[in-house]
Amino acid sequence: MSGGLVTVACVAVGDALAGLDPAQLEAVEHGDSPLVVAAGAGTGKTRVLTARVARLLESGVPPERILLLTFTRRAASAMLSRAASLCGDPQAAQRIAGGTFHAVAHRIVAEHAQHLGLEDVTVIDPDDVTDLIDLLRAEHGLDGTEVRLPTTRSIADIASRVVNTATPVRAVIEEQFPWALEQADQVAALLRHYRERKRVRGLLDLDDLLIAWRALVADPDVGARLRARWDWVLVDEYQDVNQLQVEIVRGLSPDGRGLTVVGDDAQAIYAFRGASAGHLLDLIEAYPDATLVRLQRNFRSTQPILDLANEVRPGEVKLRLVADRPQQGGRPTLVTCRNADDEARTIADRILAAHVDGTPLRSQAVLMRTGSHSAQLEVELKVRGIPFHKFGGIGYLETSHVRDLLASFRVVLNPADEVSWYRLLTRHRAIGKASARTLAAILADGGVDRAADAVAAAPAKARTGLASTLSLLGAVDVTTAVPELVEACRGAVDPLLRAHYPDWNRRVTEVEGIAQAAAAQSDLRTFVSEQAIDPVNVAGDWAKQPHLDEDWLTLSTIHSAKGLEWDAVHLMRANDGAMPSDMALTSSAGLAEEQRLFYVALTRARDTLDVYVPSQLPTHPTAFLAKHVAAKPSRFLTEPARALMEAVSTPALTPEPAVKAAFAVPRVCTDAFDDLFA
DNA sequence: CAAGTAATTGTTTTT
DNA sequence: CAATTACTTG
Numbered sequence: 001m002s003g004g005l006v007t008v009a010c011v012a013v014g015d016a017l018a019g020l021d022p023a024q025l026e027a028v029e030h031g032d033s034p035l036v037v038a039a040g041a042g043t044g045k046t047r048v049l050t051a052r053v054a055r056l057l058e059s060g061v062p063p064e065r066i067l068l069l070t071f072t073r074r075a076a077s078a079m080l081s082r083a084a085s086l087c088g089d090p091q092a093a094q095r096i097a098g099g100t101f102h103a104v105a106h107r108i109v110a111e112h113a114q115h116l117g118l119e120d121v122t123v124i125d126p127d128d129v130t131d132l133i134d135l136l137r138a139e140h141g142l143d144g145t146e147v148r149l150p151t152t153r154s155i156a157d158i159a160s161r162v163v164n165t166a167t168p169v170r171a172v173i174e175e176q177f178p179w180a181l182e183q184a185d186q187v188a189a190l191l192r193h194y195r196e197r198k199r200v201r202g203l204l205d206l207d208d209l210l211i212a213w214r215a216l217v218a219d220p221d222v223g224a225r226l227r228a229r230w231d232w233v234l235v236d237e238y239q240d241v242n243q244l245q246v247e248i249v250r251g252l253s254p255d256g257r258g259l260t261v262v263g264d265d266a267q268a269i270y271a272f273r274g275a276s277a278g279h280l281l282d283l284i285e286a287y288p289d290a291t292l293v294r295l296q297r298n299f300r301s302t303q304p305i306l307d308l309a310n311e312v313r314p315g316e317v318k319l320r321l322v323a324d325r326p327q328q329g330g331r332p333t334l335v336t337c338r339n340a341d342d343e344a345r346t347i348a349d350r351i352l353a354a355h356v357d358g359t360p361l362r363s364q365a366v367l368m369r370t371g372s373h374s375a376q377l378e379v380e381l382k383v384r385g386i387p388f389h390k391f392g393g394i395g396y397l398e399t400s401h402v403r404d405l406l407a408s409f410r411v412v413l414n415p416a417d418e419v420s421w422y423r424l425l426t427r428h429r430a431i432g433k434a435s436a437r438t439l440a441a442i443l444a445d446g447g448v449d450r451a452a453d454a455v456a457a458a459p460a461k462a463r464t465g466l467a468s469t470l471s472l473l474g475a476v477d478v479t480t481a482v483p484e485l486v487e488a489c490r491g492a493v494d495p496l497l498r499a500h501y502p503d504w505n506r507r508v509t510e511v512e513g514i515a516q517a518a519a520a521q522s523d524l525r526t527f528v529s530e531q532a533i534d535p536v537n538v539a540g541d542w543a544k545q546p547h548l549d550e551d552w553l554t555l556s557t558i559h560s561a562k563g564l565e566w567d568a569v570h571l572m573r574a575n576d577g578a579m580p581s582d583m584a585l586t587s588s589a590g591l592a593e594e595q596r597l598f599y600v601a602l603t604r605a606r607d608t609l610d611v612y613v614p615s616q617l618p619t620h621p622t623a624f625l626a627k628h629v630a631a632k633p634s635r636f637l638t639e640p641a642r643a644l645m646e647a648v649s650t651p652a653l654t655p656e657p658a659v660k661a662a663f664a665v666p667r668v669c670t671d672a673f674d675d676l677f678a
Numbered sequence: 679c680a681a682g683t684a685a686t687t688g689t690t691t692t693t
Numbered sequence: 694c695a696a697t698t699a700c701t702t703g
Contacts, residue, residue, distance in 0.1 A: 072692095101693075102693050206692095207693095270691080272692085273692065371690085371691090372689070392691080392692085430679090431680085433680090434679060434680085435679075459679075533693065534693075557691065558691080559690090559691050559692065560691090581690055584691090
């Protein structure tokens with residue numbers, strides 16, 4: 001493995017190593033026995049992982065023998081490009097197999113489709129999952145009101161938990177949805193059908209990608225080949241893996257040779273998705289010869305910020321973060337506000353003040369527990385003309401037209417894709433749930449070859465429209481060149497959008513933009529599946545690209561802020577009920593996860609950290625006129641924690657928030673229409 | 679069986 | 694105050 005002829009010149013590796021502290025260096029230089037790096041927030045985890053990769057390349061390891069698994073696509077690209085820049089040969093770094101678990105799974109599954117009994121791979125997103133289960137519910141006669149079943153969403157959640165935690169359906173229902181225990185057998189039967197139907201139609205949901213990967217690894221034949229493919233497996237954010245991912249990693253590296261995992265159990269925030277912080281510790285026990293390296297020197301934050309972080313830090317692996325930076329910086333600020341409007345106004349004030357003092361908006365972020373917490377703030381920022389970009393939170397409604405277009409791609413690529421047919425059919429006038437269900441079954445069985453049958457079976461009022469859609473889609477197939485295929489689909493979807501959405505204007509334009517992006521792809525199938533795996537691309541940035549060079553503020557959920565850092569962090573809504581979320585208070589495990597989330601939030605800050613606590617909050621998040629009731633500060637702001645902070649209150653009498661002031665201007669506007677009625 | 683109207687729910691976090 | 698769901702009508 002060492003001293004190969006294909007030594008990659010890594011000119012910068014020496015420089016990179018020079019900047020590392022002894023613990024980091026130990027991790028980077030470690031041999032091929034299993035290595036667990038317990039890395040506190042801001043301790044240079046990314047740096048260590050990339051330096052280790054660069055070091056491996058330098059020592060002659062061919063890049064394609066390295067597999068680098070991360071949790072988000074952002075982290076994956078950051079890490080690969082960093083490794084590339086450490087190496088004299090960026091091309092070599094690009095040959096490293098890397099990405100999120102799901103993205104890598106998709107690649108491997110597509111490659112081994114025939115071993116899984118699949119013609120090709122179609123990935124469906126969580127919304128399609130609900131659609132498909134809904135379809136089956138109707139087939140089971142379980143869609144009426146007389147049968148009380150959990151919502152389809154909950155049933156999908158149950159399915160996900162079952163596979164992600166390797167727990168039987170009944171046990172999951174007992175733990176997570178005890179109120180639905182009576183219907184456990186019906187739910188199990190429904191889910192068996194769901195699995196069967198996916199198999200028949202060649203559909204894979206996000207969980208299936210991991211299931212399929214695990215099955216391939218477990219197969220004596222294919223598994224051996226996959227194991228032989230990589231000598232080095234590196235996993236980032238290991239505290240966020242679930243049971244399936246654990247089994248994949250262990251299956252790829254049964255003896256732990258060449259395995260490196262990096263994580264921090266205090267930052268485990270995905271238990272709701274089946275992850276368990278315990279997996280990090282389990283790994284140390286699973287591999288008796290594993291080496292544990294702790295990184296405790298923090299290169300990110302000032303000591304006063306770390307003092308607070310250490311105070312609230314949960315977790316079993318004992319770590320105390322020590323700042324590497326010279327003693328400087330003030331204590332974190334605890335800003336008590338009167339209510340939600342006051343909070344929004346105060347945050348905007350302090351952001352602008354920091355901006356004047358030389359911290360650009362780019363270097364500041366407002367973090368929140370839940371996407372909806374920033375509602376008032378967003379209005380305030382708009383009124384004041386402060387540009388911002390919000391990450392996290394889900395806007396499915398705004399993306400439904402995008403998903404319509406993707407559905408049209410998918411039926412062309414895989415005519416058996418029943419869910420996508422269903423989706424497209426319901427966009428037609430006079431086709432509702434019931435007709436769509438029968439028509440989808442026809443089309444999924446025979447594709448556009450059975451277009452005539454489908455049209456004949458459709459309600460009379462729908463026939464013209466449906467015939468037109470099917471002939472447009474029928475003009476192309478998998479073998480058609482991508483731009484032509486995309487254009488045919490766009491043409492088929494366009495009239496549907498116009499007929500179905502009141503605000504079709506905006507949507508049609510957006511769909512055109514996406515069609516352009518799709519037409520530029522070399523492999524449409526991969527593009528479509530990636531949209532299911534990483535829908536951020538769809539919901540987010542396309543529309544906002546032109547403004548990238550402007551200075552804008554980041555608004556983000558804490559989950560989406562993970563692994564990122566800013567000079568100034570504003571943590572809003574630090575109230576009981578919001579943080580911890582009252583949804584999580586039913587179990588002690590839920591509360592513990594909220595505390596880790598709080599810790600993640602605090603440790604994003606480099607120089608200044610402001611924590612905002614309104615004393616009053618609206619009874620309902622979206623109700624503008626809802627009355628405010630007293631709100632308690634977060635229970636995580638304990639006495640010892642507060643002692644490490646600078647307390648500030650907004651003045652008792654504050655001016656009206658900008659938004660209300662704007663509406664309050666008592667100006668009578670004359671309309672010019674009187675003449676018309678003369 | 680689909681579309682329109684009235685009543686009643688309500689909301690974490692994301693690959 | 695919305696957005697989904699339950700009920701009515703064409």
